Amino acid sequence: MxxxxxxxxxxxAALAELVTWHFTRxxxxxxxxxxxxxxxxxxxxxxxxxxxxxxxxxxxxxxxxCRQLRRAAxxxxxxxxxxxxxxxxxxxxxxxxxxADDYVTKPFSxxxxxxxxxxxxxxxxxxxxxxxxxxxxIEMDIVGHKVKRAGKNVALGPTEYRLLRHFLEHPGRxxxxxxxxxxxxxxxxxxxxxxxxxHIRRLRKAINDGxxxxxxxxxxxxxxxxxxxxxxxxxx
Amino acid sequence: MxxxxxxxxxxxAALAELVTWHFTRxxxxxxxxxxxxxxxxxxxxxxxxxxxxxxxxxxxxxxxxCRQLRRAAxxxxxxxxxxxxxxxxxxxxxxxxxxADDYVTKPFSxxxxxxxxxxxxxxxxxxxxxxxxxxxxIEMDIVGHKVKRAGKNVALGPTEYRLLRHFLEHPGRxxxxxxxxxxxxxxxxxxxxxxxxxHIRRLRKAINDGxxxxxxxxxxxxxxxxxxxxxxxxxx
DNA sequence: AGCGACTGTCATCAAACTGTCACCAAAATG
DNA sequence: CATTTTGGTGACAGTTTGATGACAGTCGCT
Numbered sequence: 001m002x003x004x005x006x007x008x009x010x011x012x013a014a015l016a017e018l019v020t021w022h023f024t025r026x027x028x029x030x031x032x033x034x035x036x037x038x039x040x041x042x043x044x045x046x047x048x049x050x051x052x053x054x055x056x057x058x059x060x061x062x063x064x065x066c067r068q069l070r071r072a073a074x075x076x077x078x079x080x081x082x083x084x085x086x087x088x089x090x091x092x093x094x095x096x097x098x099x100a101d102d103y104v105t106k107p108f109s110x111x112x113x114x115x116x117x118x119x120x121x122x123x124x125x126x127x128x129x130x131x132x133x134x135x136x137x138i139e140m141d142i143v144g145h146k147v148k149r150a151g152k153n154v155a156l157g158p159t160e161y162r163l164l165r166h167f168l169e170h171p172g173r174x175x176x177x178x179x180x181x182x183x184x185x186x187x188x189x190x191x192x193x194x195x196x197x198x199h200i201r202r203l204r205k206a207i208n209d210g211x212x213x214x215x216x217x218x219x220x221x222x223x224x225x226x227x228x229x230x231x232x233x234x235x236x
Numbered sequence: 237m238x239x240x241x242x243x244x245x246x247x248x249a250a251l252a253e254l255v256t257w258h259f260t261r262x263x264x265x266x267x268x269x270x271x272x273x274x275x276x277x278x279x280x281x282x283x284x285x286x287x288x289x290x291x292x293x294x295x296x297x298x299x300x301x302c303r304q305l306r307r308a309a310x311x312x313x314x315x316x317x318x319x320x321x322x323x324x325x326x327x328x329x330x331x332x333x334x335x336a337d338d339y340v341t342k343p344f345s346x347x348x349x350x351x352x353x354x355x356x357x358x359x360x361x362x363x364x365x366x367x368x369x370x371x372x373x374i375e376m377d378i379v380g381h382k383v384k385r386a387g388k389n390v391a392l393g394p395t396e397y398r399l400l401r402h403f404l405e406h407p408g409r410x411x412x413x414x415x416x417x418x419x420x421x422x423x424x425x426x427x428x429x430x431x432x433x434x435h436i437r438r439l440r441k442a443i444n445d446g447x448x449x450x451x452x453x454x455x456x457x458x459x460x461x462x463x464x465x466x467x468x469x470x471x472x
Numbered sequence: 473a474g475c476g477a478c479t480g481t482c483a484t485c486a487a488a489c490t491g492t493c494a495c496c497a498a499a500a501t502g
Numbered sequence: 503c504a505t506t507t508t509g510g511t512g513a514c515a516g517t518t519t520g521a522t523g524a525c526a527g528t529c530g531c532t
Contacts, residue, residue, distance in 0.1 A: 427479095484523090
């Protein structure tokens with residue numbers, strides 16, 4: 001999930017556009033509405049990774065949306081950030097008690113809002129905020145020890161995992177077998193150089209197999225007489 | 237842990253007393269210091285459940301304390317709320333990026349601060365705020381010490397309960413046996429690593445058995461050579 | 473003391489993972 | 503084109519790792 005999915009519930013069109021622009025630029029996918037009931041529909045359509053919620057919207061009030069989201073098991077863990085007018089302390093307290101994860105006071109600077117959202121995401125879904133490494137259509141969730149290719153989970157053995165991680169941390173770079181033995185197996189490893197080949201094969205097999213016998217493009221490039229590299233560029 | 241343990245780092249004596257008074261009244265146990273280095277010592281003495289951190293304190297600056305806490309594995313997950321003077325937006329953004337969980341702008345109302353702290357605790361350590369924790373079809377009622385899977389009550393021994401609770405507080409994350417022994421059994425435990433396996437099995441048996449011999453999907457994932465995690469995502 | 477629930481450790485079994493080889497295919501080399 | 507070099511592949515035996523069932527010790531309660 002390289003692109004966090006944000007739902008923005010805000011009826012001030014100008015503000016909504018500003019916020020949308022900023023988060024789109026940050027790599028978020030943003031859906032927006034100014035109506036509370038519509039917001040609930042959109043949540044059901046697709047579960048957002050985070051909800052920005054204006055306190056005063058038509059249809060359902062912010063507090064009501066918040067409560068409904070928290071009540072349903074499916075949406076209970078979706079982080080919510082409230083947007084409140086300045087000084088409405090009552091509302092803020094009530095909002096936090098209702099289950100909002102954070103609030104931001106208008107007027108806010110876009111930069112601050114972005115930092116806030118990132119902070120909440122980092123906490124709730126580390127994979128969405130830096131604890132994950134991404135390259136092309138590969139995604140590695142470090143804390144969860146999980147790997148996805150084109151959205152599908154990929155099962156890797158420990159060594160293949162470490163190998164892929166090494167590549168992901170230096171994408172595009174070519175590594176010799178010696179170097180890989182050193183950094184993936186450990187400085188004291190006295191394995192055959194060809195052992196690397198075998199694990200490269202295993203990694204390829206695991207990561208290029210798209211489920212039903214399909215073949216995804218090979219993302220590991222063999223550089224003759226030099227080594228291997230992670231590379232999505234097929235021609236070239 | 238009915239009584240959350242708070243560390244207050246604030247050098248304005250009057251303010252410190254005010255805050256202490258309020259949180260004590262709310263049932264917190266509050267330790268206080270006005271010096272940054274002393275704060276680090278106090279953290280090491282006993283791990284607080286939450287840190288309130290004035291941005292400007294003697295000894296070590298707030299940002300430095302924050303960074304040091306985040307760096308050490310033992311303290312990386314302790315929630316931190318910064319107290320900043322009004323309008324220092326730069327600092328706030330920087331603070332959030334450094335890893336603070338939230339900030340409150342002076343002057344603040346005690347009531348708001350209490351709500352903020354409660355919100356952060358609810359998020360990071362739901363157990364301390366009395367709420368229930370939910371993940372997939374598992375439900376843990378902290379105050380009632382009860383667990384449900386798919387709506388049905390599940391009987392757990394004390395250790396299995398703590399183990400599951402730890403997983404629920406960090407869903408999706410992989411924990412090594414060492415880490416689990418540390419955080420579920422206690423820092424001073426000198427048990428065999430394999431003890432964890434056994435309790436994982438007991439937890440699995442209890443939680444995957446759907447009553448009449450039915451088998452619910454295993455929600456605990458074994459990650460070879462790494463540890464275990466709570467994970468509902470079977471295919472992907 | 474007796475009972476029952478809970479714990480920690482072991483020995484054993486099964487499965488997953490690893491490293492090496494021999495052999496084949498492809499690419500360079502002359 | 504023949505030869506040499508380099509990488510791909512399938513098989514295999516050894517090793518590591520996790521799952522499991524059994525068992526004895528501990529604790530709290532009656």
